[in-house]
Amino acid sequence: xxxxxxxxxxxxxxxxxxxxxxxxxxxxxxxxxxxxxxxxxxxxxxxxxxxxxxxxxxxxxxxxxxxxxxxxxxxxxxxxxxxxxxxxxxxxxxxxxxxxxxxxxxxxxxxxxxxxxxxxxxxxxxxxxxxxxxxxxxxxxxxxxxxxxxxxxxxxxxxxxxxxxxxxxxxxxxxxxxxxxxxxxxxxxxxxxxxxxxxxxxxxxxxxxxxxxxxxxxxxxxxxxxxxxxxxxxxxxxxxxxxxxxxxxxx
Amino acid sequence: xxxxxxxxxxxxxxxxxxxxxxxxxxxxxxxxxxxxxxxxxxxxxxxxxxxxxxxxxxxxxxxxxxxxxxxxxxxxxxxxxxxxxxxxxxxxxxxxxxxxxxxxxxxxxxxxxxxxxxxxxxxxxxxxxxxxxxxxxxxxxxxxxxxxxxxxxxxxxxxxxxxxxxxxxxxxxxxxxxxxxxxxxxxxxxxxxxxxxxxxxxxxxxxxxxxxxxxxxxxxxxxxxxxxxxxxxxxxxxxxxxxxxxxxxxxxxxxxxxxxxxxxxxxxxxxxxxxxxxxxxxxxxxxxxxxxxxxxxxxxxxxxxxxxxxxxxxxxxxxxxxxxxxxxxxxxxxxxxxxxxxxxxxxxxxxxxxxxxxxxxxxxxxxxxxxxxxxxxxxxxxxxxxxxxxxxxxxxxxxxxxxxxxxxxxxxxxxxxxxxxxxxxxxxxxxxxxxxxxxxxxxxxxxxxxxxxxxxxxxxxxxxxxxxxxxxxxxxxxxxxxxxxxxxxxxxxxx
Ligand code: SF4
Numbered sequence: 001x002x003x004x005x006x007x008x009x010x011x012x013x014x015x016x017x018x019x020x021x022x023x024x025x026x027x028x029x030x031x032x033x034x035x036x037x038x039x040x041x042x043x044x045x046x047x048x049x050x051x052x053x054x055x056x057x058x059x060x061x062x063x064x065x066x067x068x069x070x071x072x073x074x075x076x077x078x079x080x081x082x083x084x085x086x087x088x089x090x091x092x093x094x095x096x097x098x099x100x101x102x103x104x105x106x107x108x109x110x111x112x113x114x115x116x117x118x119x120x121x122x123x124x125x126x127x128x129x130x131x132x133x134x135x136x137x138x139x140x141x142x143x144x145x146x147x148x149x150x151x152x153x154x155x156x157x158x159x160x161x162x163x164x165x166x167x168x169x170x171x172x173x174x175x176x177x178x179x180x181x182x183x184x185x186x187x188x189x190x191x192x193x194x195x196x197x198x199x200x201x202x203x204x205x206x207x208x209x210x211x212x213x214x215x216x217x218x219x220x221x222x223x224x225x226x227x228x229x230x231x232x233x234x235x236x237x238x239x240x241x242x243x244x245x246x247x248x249x250x251x
Numbered sequence: 252x253x254x255x256x257x258x259x260x261x262x263x264x265x266x267x268x269x270x271x272x273x274x275x276x277x278x279x280x281x282x283x284x285x286x287x288x289x290x291x292x293x294x295x296x297x298x299x300x301x302x303x304x305x306x307x308x309x310x311x312x313x314x315x316x317x318x319x320x321x322x323x324x325x326x327x328x329x330x331x332x333x334x335x336x337x338x339x340x341x342x343x344x345x346x347x348x349x350x351x352x353x354x355x356x357x358x359x360x361x362x363x364x365x366x367x368x369x370x371x372x373x374x375x376x377x378x379x380x381x382x383x384x385x386x387x388x389x390x391x392x393x394x395x396x397x398x399x400x401x402x403x404x405x406x407x408x409x410x411x412x413x414x415x416x417x418x419x420x421x422x423x424x425x426x427x428x429x430x431x432x433x434x435x436x437x438x439x440x441x442x443x444x445x446x447x448x449x450x451x452x453x454x455x456x457x458x459x460x461x462x463x464x465x466x467x468x469x470x471x472x473x474x475x476x477x478x479x480x481x482x483x484x485x486x487x488x489x490x491x492x493x494x495x496x497x498x499x500x501x502x503x504x505x506x507x508x509x510x511x512x513x514x515x516x517x518x519x520x521x522x523x524x525x526x527x528x529x530x531x532x533x534x535x536x537x538x539x540x541x542x543x544x545x546x547x548x549x550x551x552x553x554x555x556x557x558x559x560x561x562x563x564x565x566x567x568x569x570x571x572x573x574x575x576x577x578x579x580x581x582x583x584x585x586x587x588x589x590x591x592x593x594x595x596x597x598x599x600x601x602x603x604x605x606x607x608x609x610x611x612x613x614x615x616x617x618x619x620x621x622x623x624x625x626x627x628x629x630x631x632x633x634x635x636x637x638x639x640x641x642x643x644x645x646x647x648x649x650x651x652x653x654x655x656x657x658x659x660x661x662x663x664x665x666x667x668x669x670x671x672x673x674x675x676x677x678x679x680x681x682x683x684x685x686x687x688x689x690x691x692x693x694x695x696x697x698x699x700x701x702x703x704x705x706x707x708x709x710x711x712x713x714x715x716x717x718x719x720x721x722x723x724x725x726x727x728x729x730x731x732x733x734x735x736x737x738x739x740x741x742x743x744x745x746x
Contacts, residue, residue: 007731009686013696014724016731023740035735040686046679048626050648054683061687089642096564144627177583181625186716188263188623190270193720194587195625224721 002032004069006062006114008079008216009041015216021243022075022117025132028245029125033073038065044082049183052090056103059087063110071124072114075239077146077215080116085149087111116146117239118214122155128162133246135165138236139208141199141222143215144177156214156238163241169206173198180221196225204231214238259594261619266588275411275589282410283580289523290577290633296525297515306512308637311571314503315561321470321503322552328473332535334548345553346377349462349495352549353383356493358459364477364484365389366464367574368553369497370402370596371609374462385462386428386454388483390447397424403590403598405576406521411589414438421446429453451483461491461545465498466573467513468550471506474534475550478517478527485531494533494545500552501570513573516635520575556609562658565646569604571636578630578640584623593620600630604643611659612651618669621647652676696730703728 003026007019019035026033043058062083066072074080088111091104121127140160146152160168179185179195186192199222203211209232213219216237223235259265269275294300314321326336339345353361361378363369363385375385375396387396394409395402398420402408409417418438425432430450436442463484465475475496477484488494504510518524537544561567579585579599590598594616595606603624607617621644630640649655652675654668668676685692703726717723729737 009692012731013699014727016727016729016734019731020734020741027740033740035732035740037732037736038689040689040692041682043686046683048645048648049675049679050621050645050650050652051676051679051683052645052649053653054679058683058686144625144629148628148632175629177625177627177629179583179625181627184622184625185721186714188266188584189716189719190263190267191584191587191623192625194270194276195583196721220724221721224717224723227722228720 001030001070002034003071003073003120004066005033005035006039006042006066006072006074006079007035008074008076010220011075011216014220015237018075018216018237018239021237021239022073024248025130025239025243026073028243029121029127029130031125034069036065036069042079042082044079044086045182047082047086047090052093056090056094059090060103060106063106066113067109069113071120072110073117073120074114075117075214075237076217077116077143077150077152078217080114080119081145081149083114084111116150116152116214118152118155118159119150121159121242128158130159130162130242132163132242132244133165134163134241134244136210137167137169137206137208138210138212138241139169139171139203139206140174140238141171141178141203141211141213141218142174143213143218146214147175152214156212159242160212160238164246166241167208169208171206171211172202178218178222180218182217185221192221193225196221197229200225200229200231200233203233208233210234210236210241212236212238212241259614259616261615262588262592262594262623263619265592265594265616266584266623269589269592270587272589274413276587278411278413279586279589282407283586286523287580290520290580293519293523293525297519303512303516304635304637307516307573307635308571310504310509310512311573311636312568314505315501315567315570318500318503318561321505322500324470324505325468325473325503328469328471329535329548329550330473332473332548333538334473334535334550337549337551339551339553339555341555342372342553345372345497345551345555346374348551349374349497350377350381350383352493352495353378353460354381356460356547358383360384360386360454360458361460361462361495362386362388362454362458362487362491363392364461364463364487365392365408365479366462366497367405367596368464368499369462371499372497372553372555374497386451386458388451388454388487389479390444390481390483393447393451394420397421397428401591402596404579405574405597405599405601406579407576411591414440414443417443425450455483455486455490458487458491460493460495461487463488463494463496465496465502466517467510468498468503469505469507469510470503472534474507474532476510476530476532478514479529479531480522480524480527482529485529488531488533488545489543492545493547493549495549495551497551497553500554500557517573517575520577520633520635556611559658559660560605560608563608566604566608566643568638569601569608569643571638572601572605573636574601575635577633577635581629581633582624583627583629584625588623593623600624600640601638604638604640604647607647611657612647612666612669618651618671621645621651693730693732697733699726700728700730700733 043055046055094103219235404410585599
């Protein structure tokens with residue numbers, strides 16, 4: 001099977017290790033991974049901040065780049081939700097504004113083929129044990145767009161539970177938002193920081209070494225709060241845990 | 252905390268105070284987490300919750316689509332039952348009508364059933380200005396009124412107060428309004444409730460005029476319905492000779508039968524009860540001396556921005572709201588910012604989409620409300636009429652950031668983008684341009700990587716909002732796409 005990796009602009013620029021981990025993991029599971037070099041951004045930040053018309057060309061570009069692939073895999077719950085939930089909505093809005101079906105038709109092919117990483121592993125590849133080894137205590141934060149947007153359910157937890165050496169600890173208040181919310185973090189800094197602080201305190205109370213999530217944007221906010229508070233915990237993307245094996249530990 | 256909502260600063264500044272007030276934070280956290288957990292249990296008892304939610308949504312959507320027809324039917328039914336219907340286009344008109352109706356009775360006091368609509372139009376203040384005292388009879392509403400405070404929650408307007416604060420307010424203020432608080436009042440719930448009961452009983456027995464809202468109005472019969480937990484509302488509805496109900500037009504349902512859905516979803520969503528302790532219904536007037544209920548009944552139907560909201564395809568779903576307040580109790584932003592920061596009687600997620608629609612987005616506070624959310628989606632998940640609040644928030648952000656068509660007072664207009672978004676718009680355009688030109692994006696990434704040793708972990712200017720409380724991630728030595736090109740996804744280099 002050959003899939004396209006949609007890494008997302010944030011990961012590409014700031015978290016290349018996550019991208020390398022996805023490649024390593026999928027390759028190990030016998031999937032051929034391609035990274036279309038023309039990819040950029042799904043348009044989520046524009047859309048959610050109120051710049052829908054600026055997001056449209058980005059969505060069209062996404063479709064142009066990825067339409068031909070059998071499956072598109074992304075290690076980001078929120079960018080996955082953007083494509084799956086909001087691209088169809090953008091098409092509908094364009095139609096409601098009397099601009100015809102063009103946008104909807106352009107975006108339609110990529111919508112059902114776009115998978116968040118854990119979804120792809122469990123639903124498409126049908127695996128929960130990916131052969132990983134990770135000798136740490138881990139607590140899992142289900143980010144809002146993964147939880148409510150995509151309905152990832154217990155998929156990430158099942159994957160983590162199958163990792164050898166890993167001890168999973170339940171996170172109190174797991175369903176509560178960490179307070180990132182894209183531009184919300186900058187527009188409402190007080191509330192955002194208060195939410196981040198509570199998330200970190202809850203995570204600390206588990207005594208785990210690692211806080212894991214399937215979205216680096218949320219981890220950037222949580223991790224930034226952790227370093228500011230000098231906590232011992234580290235934020236780690238789930239792909240980096242799943243890619244890790246005894247023979248080949250991650251760099 | 253006294254005063255009106257007019258001239259409120261934007262949400263982030265208004266929230267600043269609450270976020271840094273540990274007592275308020277603790278009061279709110281405790282209250283919302285308790286009710287949220289209870290609600291989850293109450294809802295999980297019904298295995299047809301999803302179907303009820305869908306039914307509630309459908310009934311409301313159907314009614315809103317044909318609201319003109321159902322309102323005419325409602326007027327006919329109310330009139331046939333002996334009531335008088337008045338139409339008010341805005342808050343001023345509604346207040347004028349009510350003041351005149353009270354004056355016509357010759358009374359200078361009214362007792363009130365808790366009502367969001369009368370708070371929305373500022374009726375108490377308008378009555379006061381006309382020399383008429385309005386006494387709130389709902390316990391939480393009484394606390395707010397005595398404390399010269401503002402409500403901060405739809406269902407529990409005094410949620411931001413703890414017991415000690417309430418005792419102090421009662422001791423200090425009750426004598427100004429009627430029967431004073433008992434000597435040596437403590438802060439136990441039973442004593443506080445008893446003090447309020449004694450204070451209010453005087454008012455009930457004296458009052459000739461009652462003012463209420465309504466949770467629902469049944470078009471086919473002209474029946475009004477109020478659901479409540481304390482029974483004080485029922486006293487106001489049955490004892491006075493004249494009853495004036497002030498209700499938003501969107502509270503209409505077509506038939507009696509439709510109530511079966513909402514009488515299940517509303518109490519479970521709001522107070523986590525299986526059924527409302529008191530469900531009062533009245534249809535027009537009673538003309539016998541022995542029967543309970545008003546001899547004269549007036550219904551004041553208020554628009555106040557509702558038909559304009561109805562004209563907006565995406566935003567109109569906000570009018571489905573049955574004011575259960577479940578969205579407030581799960582909202583992480585409400586929990587930290589408190590209800591007052593929303594600058595309206597409708598706080599929390601529903602307030603963030605309702606106020607800027609009813610009032611327009613011109614004021615600073617109304618332009619900031621659509622951004623008072625991290626779009627986490629918890630509000631949509633709990634809403635018993637499935638209002639997609641995040642969808643409407645983003646829609647309203649668009650109106651503020653890019654401008655667009657709106658209906659104001661029945662006229663179509665095209666709004667210009669709001670002021671103060673120029674820098675953001677430019678940044679969005681620049682980012683969009685870079686994302687449209689992968690070569691440019693790559694150059695930027697490389698530049699960031701090469702200069703990475705010079706990147707500060709904290710930022711100057713607007714970026715400080717981020718870096719005051721959080722560190723930025725370090726820029727990696729090589730963006731992913733460069734690594735991919737150099738190694739073809741790791742194939743070219745030994746691992
Ligand atoms: S928006 Fe929904 S959840 Fe919020 S108060 Fe209204 S009905 Fe309840």
